[in-house]
Amino acid sequence: MRDGEQSPGAAMSREDKLRIARALERLKVDVIEAGFPASSPGDFASVKAVAEIVKDSRVCALARTGDADIDRAAEAIKPAVAPRIHTFIATSPLHMEKKLRMTPDQVVEAAVRAVKRARQYTDDVEFSAEDAGRSEMEFLCRIFEAVIDAGATTINVPDTVGYNLPQQFGEKFRYLIENIPNSDKAIFSAHCHNDLGLAVANSLAAVMAGARQVECAVNGLGERAGNAALEEVVMAVRTRQDLFPCDVGVDTRHLLACSKLVAAITGFHVQPNKAIVGLNAFAHESGIHQDGVLKSRETYEIMRAQDVGWQDNRLTLGKLSGRNAFKQRMSSLGFEFASQEEMAEAFRRFKELADKKREIFDEDLMALVTDMDLSQANERIKLVGMKACAEIGETPQATVSLVIDGEERSATAEGDGSVDATFKAIEAIVNSGAQLQLYSVQSITSGTDAQGEVSVRLARDGMAVNGSGSDTDIVIASAKAYVNCLNLVLAARAHAAAGV
């Protein structure tokens, strides 16, 4: 949380940190580095609040080597069940000379003094040699030996600027652990940055070489290009237990939820092709892969989607998809082909359509094999009125009026936001039982009076339907999209009931 928040634009409030801390505790991480209490009164309060609520993970606060920073960190983590102080100072020639303007002797002295002071507050003290990735090995051995003697129980080796390569970083750990006489009295830790895209690889190399703590951040957030992504480190160690001499205690089933929470709080969205938590991490689009997965999941999956929090893997249909996936999808939508010829003809039309359209949805498939085009479905439900209220400090509320088959009905509901309240009000009237799978907003013109286009995907009985709506007001556009989707669901259901 501390380095993750150092991503430009990702600063977190006390409330944000509490929500993330709860999610990290549920994930069963060993240590939560909650913040840097000396940095601001707000961050002090955040770290203290996290220390008050977290029971099952250690709560750690960062501090420079000065007395004031250490005392402030100690004060903030005082309520924690398992408090840790993490103090650091830079050890590379460049940082010592140009930034700190200190001699190596002064740096060792400051580090030892800080660790001793921190030990007066807790017996769990971590020391980091900032920019260790560019520090001289002999100096690292000297300062680490001194701080372990002073009481440091975790020795962190940060590649602060992401300069190291995996083999080299692993060698550093091996050398340090073998050459520091008291290295057995501390846990060695890796803290890698992603400037060359190597943060996870470097962290894993460190673990192979003896590190037993990895500092990482959900979704790989952190200063500049970020830190090692927690979900990737965890799943690499878990998936390749044949190679690692240790495991992680993380409950991986919460990885996706945690990633989504951090993305929602920071506004840093995860790209679709991101490992583990990206939308496409367990999706298969091309025919040969889909065929393999249908026959045996392991042919193209090294992890189970469910083990990291997804409901299941997905077979998406597009121009690269094959017959087997097409047939399976049609079958799950309730269509069985009477003959090979009928199937071949439907598949030919599917490929033709896929050449024109980037993604093929269930309603496209239904239109393809029947004479019914769902996009032309009758509007059985009409949105005739709505009012949504959002007020700071108040629970958002929405009232919606619909005309269903000629009869007008209204409902009011509360929600997490105006859109959520609106959807709940619609559901209070319609009671469709459909699940919201996707919600996205795009502006289709520019300026504050822009038309917003909202897309909604609802799923019911194994079938997903996409609807859209546009308006200058996003909440109204959302209601229109939801109603549009419901009309498509109703049309599909009527169609299925008619046995077409």
Ligand SMILES: CC(=O)SCCNC(=O)CCNC(=O)[C@H](O)C(C)(C)COP(=O)(O)OP(=O)(O)OC[C@H]1O[C@@H](n2cnc3c(N)ncnc32)[C@H](O)[C@@H]1OP(=O)(O)O
């Ligand atoms: C690699 C990392 O991620 S380190 C953590 C980085 N995180 C942050 O910096 C976020 C929080 N930081 C802050 O809020 C502020 O920088 C503060 C409160 C810590 C300090 O603010 P200021 O007093 O205004 O100092 P400023 O940020 O301009 O400069 C940092 C000072 O700390 C000194 N310093 C840096 N690291 C250390 C250290 N480990 N131990 C002691 N002093 C240090 C610098 O030499 C500099 O000292 P100077 O003012 O005598 O030149």
Ligand SMILES: CC(C)C(=O)C(=O)O
């Ligand atoms: C404070 C230290 C551990 C750090 O974040 C870094 O060196 O990257």
Ligand SMILES: [Mg+2]
């Ligand atoms: Mg860092």
